[in-house]
Amino acid sequence: MTKFSAFYRSTTGPLLILLLTLGGCQNLPSSDNTSDLYEQLGERKGIASIVEDMLYRIVEDDRINQAFKGVDVVQFHRNLTDQLCQLSGGPCTYNGRSMREVHDGMAITDTQFNAVAEDLILAMEKNGIPTAAQNRLLARIAPLYPTIRGL
Numbered sequence: 058m059t060k061f062s063a064f065y066r067s068t069t070g071p072l073l074i075l076l077l078t079l080g081g082c083q084n085l086p087s088s089d090n091t092s093d094l095y096e097q098l099g100e101r102k103g104i105a106s107i108v109e110d111m112l113y114r115i116v117e118d119d120r121i122n123q124a125f126k127g128v129d130v131v132q133f134h135r136n137l138t139d140q141l142c143q144l145s146g147g148p149c150t151y152n153g154r155s156m157r158e159v160h161d162g163m164a165i166t167d168t169q170f171n172a173v174a175e176d177l178i179l180a181m182e183k184n185g186i187p188t189a190a191q192n193r194l195l196a197r198i199a200p201l202y203p204t205i206r207g208l
């Protein structure tokens with residue numbers, strides 16, 4: 058276990074609360090729909106690099122790597138990059154399957170959801186993304202939580 062994963066393992070609960078809280082903020086009048094987040098993430102090239110680093114972390118992450126066995130990595134990388142690009146306000150269109158369809162039957166737990174989120178955070182950290190921009194992206198992912206968990 059790496060030092061980082063040990064640290065994040067101990068913060069699983071608070072992270073989920075943070076994600077859900079940030080998601081809730083999206084409905085406030087100051088709703089955050091601008092595309093400058095896309096620029097802060099380094100546009101599509103920067104997002105592709107973040108997703109690549111995230112994938113390396115997922116492979117090493119014993120909490121979730123079993124679920125990703127046999128996955129088409131090229132397709133996963135392209136679709137997740139497009140999804141994050143679109144969510145951040147960039148000129149991309151996500152052409153993958155719906156979040157409910159993709160994750161249906163996986164019985165994804167909170168711990169697993171947090172693990173993926175943590176691996177994304179660490180990948181953004183590695184790519185020098187400022188914390189405020191990280192939180193803005195997480196806030197845009199948070200509304201996907203129920204469909205990914207099949208709730």
Ligand code: HEM
Pocket residue numbers: 121124125128129132133136137140152153154155159160163165169170171173174198201205
């Ligand atoms: C932050 C939360 C998550 C987001 C934004 C997300 C997003 C995505 C996207 C965009 C795809 C590609 C869909 C496609 O190719 O049509 C995907 C596929 C996949 N996701 Fe997630 N996901 C999340 C959490 C999880 C979790 C927690 C797991 C399991 C531990 C998981 C397991 C998978 C697997 C195995 C695939 C590949 C399915 C296939 O190709 O058949 N995901 N996800």
